[in-house]
Amino acid sequence: xxxxxxxxxxxxxxxxxxxxxxxxxxxxxxxxxxxxxxxxxxxxxxxxxxxxxxxxxxxxxxxxxxxxxxxxxxxxxxxxxxxxxxxxxxxxxxxxxxxxxxxxxxxxxxxxxxxxxxxxxxxxxxxxxxxxxxxxxxxxxxxxxxxxxxxxxxxxxxxxxxxxxxxxxxxxxxxxxxxxxxxxxxxxxxxxxxxxxxxxxxxxxxxxxxxxxxxxxxxxxxxxxxxxxxxxxxxxxxxxxxxxxxxxxxxxxxxxxxxxxxxxxxxxxxxxxxxxxxxxxxxxxxxxxxxxxxxxxxxxxxxxxxxxxxxxxxxxxxxxxxxxxxxxxxxxxxxxxxxxxxxxxxxxxxxxxxxxxxxxxxxxxxxxxxxxxxxxxxxxxxxxxxxxxxxxxxxxxxxxxxxxxxxxxxxxxxxxxxxxxxxxxxxxxxxxxxxxxxxxxxxxxxxxxxxxxxxxxxxxxxxxxxxxxxxxxxxxxxxxxxxxxxxxxxxxxxxxxxxxxxxxxxxxxxxxxxxxxxxxxxxxxxxxxxxxxxxxxxxxxxxxxxxxxxxxxxxxxxxxxxxxxxxx
Numbered sequence: 001x002x003x004x005x006x007x008x009x010x011x012x013x014x015x016x017x018x019x020x021x022x023x024x025x026x027x028x029x030x031x032x033x034x035x036x037x038x039x040x041x042x043x044x045x046x047x048x049x050x051x052x053x054x055x056x057x058x059x060x061x062x063x064x065x066x067x068x069x070x071x072x073x074x075x076x077x078x079x080x081x082x083x084x085x086x087x088x089x090x091x092x093x094x095x096x097x098x099x100x101x102x103x104x105x106x107x108x109x110x111x112x113x114x115x116x117x118x119x120x121x122x123x124x125x126x127x128x129x130x131x132x133x134x135x136x137x138x139x140x141x142x143x144x145x146x147x148x149x150x151x152x153x154x155x156x157x158x159x160x161x162x163x164x165x166x167x168x169x170x171x172x173x174x175x176x177x178x179x180x181x182x183x184x185x186x187x188x189x190x191x192x193x194x195x196x197x198x199x200x201x202x203x204x205x206x207x208x209x210x211x212x213x214x215x216x217x218x219x220x221x222x223x224x225x226x227x228x229x230x231x232x233x234x235x236x237x238x239x240x241x242x243x244x245x246x247x248x249x250x251x252x253x254x255x256x257x258x259x260x261x262x263x264x265x266x267x268x269x270x271x272x273x274x275x276x277x278x279x280x281x282x283x284x285x286x287x288x289x290x291x292x293x294x295x296x297x298x299x300x301x302x303x304x305x306x307x308x309x310x311x312x313x314x315x316x317x318x319x320x321x322x323x324x325x326x327x328x329x330x331x332x333x334x335x336x337x338x339x340x341x342x343x344x345x346x347x348x349x350x351x352x353x354x355x356x357x358x359x360x361x362x363x364x365x366x367x368x369x370x371x372x373x374x375x376x377x378x379x380x381x382x383x384x385x386x387x388x389x390x391x392x393x394x395x396x397x398x399x400x401x402x403x404x405x406x407x408x409x410x411x412x413x414x415x416x417x418x419x420x421x422x423x424x425x426x427x428x429x430x431x432x433x434x435x436x437x438x439x440x441x442x443x444x445x446x447x448x449x450x451x452x453x454x455x456x457x458x459x460x461x462x463x464x465x466x467x468x469x470x471x472x473x474x475x476x477x478x479x480x481x482x483x484x485x486x487x488x489x490x491x492x493x494x495x496x497x498x499x500x501x502x503x504x505x506x507x508x509x510x511x512x513x514x515x516x517x518x519x520x521x522x523x524x525x526x527x528x529x530x531x532x533x534x535x536x537x538x539x540x541x542x543x544x545x546x547x548x549x550x551x552x553x554x555x556x557x558x559x560x561x562x563x564x565x566x567x568x
Contacts, residue, residue: 001082001126001525002556003043008076009092011045012038012066025552027568028560036560040530041066043558044139046078046089047123048131049102063093079109082126083523087115089122127525137516140529177440184433193433196426203419210415213408220402227395234388241381454518455479461514462507468550469506469543477507485511505535509544513551526556533566541566 008017013035019028030036041062055061067074075092086109094101104120107113118125127134185191459479466477476488485507486493496504509532516527533544545568548557561567 001523002080003526003558004079004081004086006039006043006046006076006078008039008042009073010068010070011042011074011076012068014038014042015068015070015072021556021558023556025548025568026556026558028558029564029567030560030562032562034562036562037530038066040139040528040558040560042076043078043528044123044131044134045093046076046091047126048134049091049104049120049123050093051131067093075103081109085117086110087117088112128519137512137519138525138527140512140527140532174440174443177436177443181433181436181440184429184436193426193429196422196429199422200419200426203415203422207412207415207419210408210412213405214412217402217405217409220398220405224395224398224402227391227398231388231391231395234384234391238381238384238388241378241384455481458483458514458518461517462510465510465513465547466506468547469510470503470540479511483511483515501535502537502540505533506540506544509533509547513547524555526558527551528558529560531561531563531566533561534563538565 002023003021005018005020008014013033017035017039019039028036028039045062045066050063050066051061053061053063056064058064073092074094075090077088077090079086079088081087088107088109090103090105090107092103106115106118106122108115108117123134124130127138129137183191185193459477462477462479462485463475478486478488478493480486485496487496487499488494489498496507499507516525529548533541536544545566548559549568551557559568
């Protein structure tokens with residue numbers, strides 16, 4: 001596979017630019033700022049397009065970075081050859097951050113007619129990797145020599161030993177298992193497992209509440225029975241103290257079913273009716289007293305008449321002694337009669353019940369609201385009725401609480417079933433999560449075992465290229481399944497950070513070409529290098545130039561540099 005030519009309409013700082021590429025080694029030497037990195041990015045964008053991202057940081061968004069300042073059409077064309085056939089790609093890019101408005105066309109180089117041999121994802125179809133993995137293999141940007149085992153690279157390496165579809169199936173299966181595990185259980189108390197755990201806790205709480213309600217109902221029934229007996233006793237006591245005829249018997253309870261506010265209202269009504277009856281009786285006494293009131297003046301009239309007779313006798317005595325004596329005797333008789341009458345009446349008043357109000361009970365007189373404090377019996381009745389009212393309110397409250405408790409207690413069986421279902425759901429999710437984690441573990445171990453199959457040829461190529469770049473034969477280097485290179489030192493595998501900058505760069509270059517050889521054994525792709533040898537000293541730089549010349553014998557190499565010392 002090789003690039004034949006490119007034509008840039010507008011792309012970053014390059015505009016109206018065309019270039020033809022040769023087979024083998026292509027060295028493009030230009031000063032800084034000319035657009036070497038832009039040209040290498042253009043080659044990549046023709047095969048993979050520009051990434052669809054909405055990031056506005058120019059360092060993270062190639063669409064913003066390479067949009068021409070002067071405006072105009074944004075893109076161009078590239079002619080390449082693969083498997084003996086020539087094709088021309090045309091891509092133009094829209095200005096929308098998400099990638100909207102991009103255009104892709106593919107033409108057959110022999111007929112110049114549109115071709116359907118490849119789609120807009122032509123880069124993935126040709127190289128077998130995505131854009132990120134392309135940058136970690138055949139496209140080597142400036143100061144980006146490091147590589148790692150991305151999903152596509154790992155699949156490609158595994159395909160060297162096993163079926164490619166199986167290798168890709170691992171990546172797909174591993175990702176699906178990872179997403180499923182996150183859905184079931186993730187940090188921060190999220191996921192189905194935590195939801196099920198909360199469901200068990202809530203169901204347990206509801207069951208315990210229902211069980212407490214059943215115990216509360218039993219206790220409230222006993223309290224209600226005690227209060228009912230107390231209310232019955234108070235009712236009987238009040239009925240005994242209520243006068244027959246003056247008050248109708250209090251009917252607060254009807255068996256054991258009538259309770260609460262109705263009983264309270266009847267008790268209040270009975271008391272009010274009793275008070276009214278007592279007041280009516282008192283009014284009747286007073287009216288009777290008023291009707292008898294005239295007889296109270298008779299003694300005083302006799303005494304007044306006696307006084308008048310005494311005065312008359314004094315006058316008559318001077319006129320006629322006999323008439324004066326008679327008048328005086330009459331005056332004495334009248335006084336005596338009045339005094340006797342008052343005495344007799346006073347005795348009768350003492351013997352008349354309740355201060356002279358005939359035919360009525362002391363309770364009736366004392367029940368008047370104005371004389372309530374004078375009747376001890378009625379006062380006791382008032383106390384009993386007040387207590388009865390309070391007990392009726394307590395009974396009403398107990399009945400309400402008992403109804404709530406009984407309603408909650410009736411759901412105990414339902415809550416127990418819900419708890420069993422919640423526990424079963426939690427156990428099922430927990431079991432499922434365990435299976436997923438075990439599957440991921442076994443799958444990873446299988447992948448590691450699978451991946452170890454490509455390590456021997458990869459390490460062999462790495463050692464070969466290190467020997468061509470440096471005097472070191474590279475026997476102390478080691479590669480793991482993540483494509484991380486380590487170096488043995490002091491009997492211990494160490495990080496490459498212990499090496500100097502030039503030595504690390506040689507390892508990275510050797511690793512890149514070792515990886516390319518493993519990934520593309522049959523069809524060698526072109527390789528784009530954007531001045532990767534800036535850290536090499538004179539001796540290593542000469543070795544790198546020699547290495548590239550040798551590699552250019554069986555593949556196309558496009559090499560950019562900005563320094564004369566690094567020109568081939």
